[in-house]
Amino acid sequence: MKKKKLILEAELSKTDPRVKMLMVKIKKENYRPDALIEILHTAQNSFGYLPMNVLRFISKEMKVPPSRIYSTVTFYHFFSLKSKGEHTCLVCTGTACYVKGAQNILDEIEKEFSLKPGQVTADNKFGVQTARCIGACGLAPAVVMDDEVLAKAKAEDIKKIINSRIGAGV
Numbered sequence: 199m200k201k202k203k204l205i206l207e208a209e210l211s212k213t214d215p216r217v218k219m220l221m222v223k224i225k226k227e228n229y230r231p232d233a234l235i236e237i238l239h240t241a242q243n244s245f246g247y248l249p250m251n252v253l254r255f256i257s258k259e260m261k262v263p264p265s266r267i268y269s270t271v272t273f274y275h276f277f278s279l280k281s282k283g284e285h286t287c288l289v290c291t292g293t294a295c296y297v298k299g300a301q302n303i304l305d306e307i308e309k310e311f312s313l314k315p316g317q318v319t320a321d322n323k324f325g326v327q328t329a330r331c332i333g334a335c336g337l338a339p340a341v342v343m344d345d346e347v348l349a350k351a352k353a354e355d356i357k358k359i360i361n362s363r364i365g366a367g368v
């Protein structure tokens with residue numbers, strides 16, 4: 199539990215493709231505060247939910263007070279401040295990743311853990327999510343396991359990684 203907290207509160211890495219993509223979006227919107235909802239959508243699509251460090255990053259970059267960001271996120275039901283599951287596997291299903299086999303990864307996860315995207319195990323240990331594009335198309339198919347971006351992911355390897363993280367053995 200402590201480990202998860204540390205992950206959530208860690209500073210965002212500038213090398214994280216999701217952060218780069220978020221920055222591109224913020225610049226494209228010319229740092230306009232009225233584009234906040236759109237930017238939050240981009241962030242949620244990439245991260246699967248809106249972690250606090252991401253909200254802080256958006257606040258700093260856009261010079262929008264954290265209180266305004268927080269009230270916007272909590273006002274709209276489609277935004278989520280919590281990840282689904284203690285461990286999360288986010289599979290990118292954007293075009294590049296889809297073409298390179300993202301669906302195989304999702305099928306394998308469903309077969310092994312009986313989970314479809316958006317679902318979480320009964321013990322809340324593991325959840326699976328999808329994103330439209332996390333900004334790492336050159337690494338397709340890309341998967342984010344907890345906060346780690348995995349490049350050219352293979353279904354079998356992802357299954358092993360998930361099993362080792364949730365303590366089910368490999």
Ligand code: FES
Nearest residue numbers: 290292295334335
């Ligand atoms: S489509 Fe998957 S990272 Fe862009």
